[in-house]
Amino acid sequence: MRNIALRIEYDGTDFVGSQWQTNGRSVQGALEAAWQQLTGERRRMTLAGRTDAGVHARGQVANVRTDTHHSLATIVRGLNGILPEDIGILAAWEVPEEFHARYSAVRREYRYVIDNGRTPSPLLRRHAAYVPRRLDVAAMDAAVRQVIGTHDFAPLSDGPQEGSTVRVCYDARCTRVEVWGQPLVLIDIAANAFLRHMVRNLVGTLIQVGEGRIDAAGFAAVLTGADRRARVLAPAHGLYLMAVRYPGDNSGTADEPAAPVGVTETRMQL
């Protein structure tokens, strides 16, 4: 039986989230319906990252076990012809039978986009969270680097969590860019895995640092759980799942000969 991985982009605005739910449009539901229409198969799509309602993705990964004989190019074109316009397949590639989009992943990369203009940009309203006060990006960058390494991230998570709450953060940074004259602040974070609301709680708290409401010590107190008062959940619509990495870089983003149809690069750059 073939096992096929898909790299997926979506605009999260009109989805109830990545996972199938009884009410509303989910990313998983849209993918499974399109797959059935293309191949006639009712199959479960396994998604690498669970994203909340409103969260976007540029590099979500799913896999599906299948008997279809369609070529990878046909799968990409066919699914894109069926899927609604707010979700698309960027690449498809063959993976080993044991590949599991969620459990095989070794690294996830998220980006948070803040519109930090003097007035909010109407063109960015669904794709960046607006913060009017000019953010101190140097202070935010210094603070966010504290999370790099192996930590128990339970103080940044919400809801019940199965198993360990220890995660390994590989990279975390905060940068200021301008797009069409509008100042944006980007927060990039990469880890082996993330807890529920971990990025959004981290970002919301980091914004408190950037606004000068708390200092590095106050930020550390939130991280360790010593004082949660400054913890704030940032809005979903600024968040993007940018990439998911697998052993051997089997992530649909490398330009290998054996690789993906429709590959594009999604590393940390605007």
Add this chain to the structure above:
Amino acid sequence: MRNIALRIEYDGTDFVGSQWQTNGRSVQGALEAAWQQLTGERRRMTLAGRTDAGVHARGQVANVRTDTHHSLATIVRGLNGILPEDIGILAAWEVPEEFHARYSAVRREYRYVIDNGRTPSPLLRRHAAYVPRRLDVAAMDAAVRQVIGTHDFAPLSDGPQEGSTVRVCYDARCTRVEVWGQPLVLIDIAANAFLRHMVRNLVGTLIQVGEGRIDAAGFAAVLTGADRRARVLAPAHGLYLMAVRYPGDNSGTADEPAAPVGVTETRMQL
């Protein structure tokens, strides 16, 4: 009587265009309604550039003659508090009594954004026109530079046109950029003024060049009106009015002391 200029951004997706119309939401209608709610005055807003339904703006300019005593900061904040979320005021500044957003303008800058990825980006679906074939940007850049200078642009315009169809094109270029790994092609064009559909017809024809359907001579034939068969109207949703310039750079984008509240830079860069 005061005369106040406004720099305006909008997402054109849900507007019938910039000008007031009997049916549907116009940019002018939204501005006039917000102005009346803020000041109690029923006033005509004069817009610098006429944009079609679906066309966006990052640097539209309007002016309004008024008796209001509100400060510029209050006008920006007040209008932004009233306007729907797909339109916003970036800056407001005082202009001389004779200033007319449309007739005083000496330069308009438009940008067209093409999504040239192997698959269309769902996140860009309303803000870039998708062209699947990889475009020859060098050929497009060489072609578009032919329009720089003083020309009769009637062959690129549609519908009745009052007065002269001669326009002075100051700059025109085509570049390739990558945003989040997605290849985009940008077409930037600046002129003293534009005829109806001039940019969209220019871009649509230029795409024919980039796809290799016509060569530089074929493009020139469209420009001169010798052969219109390759003329194509590009979709509205890739087009942005980026900036409007006035004598003395009274355009709401310079960082002068006397200048605008909420100024940001909108020159030609992504």
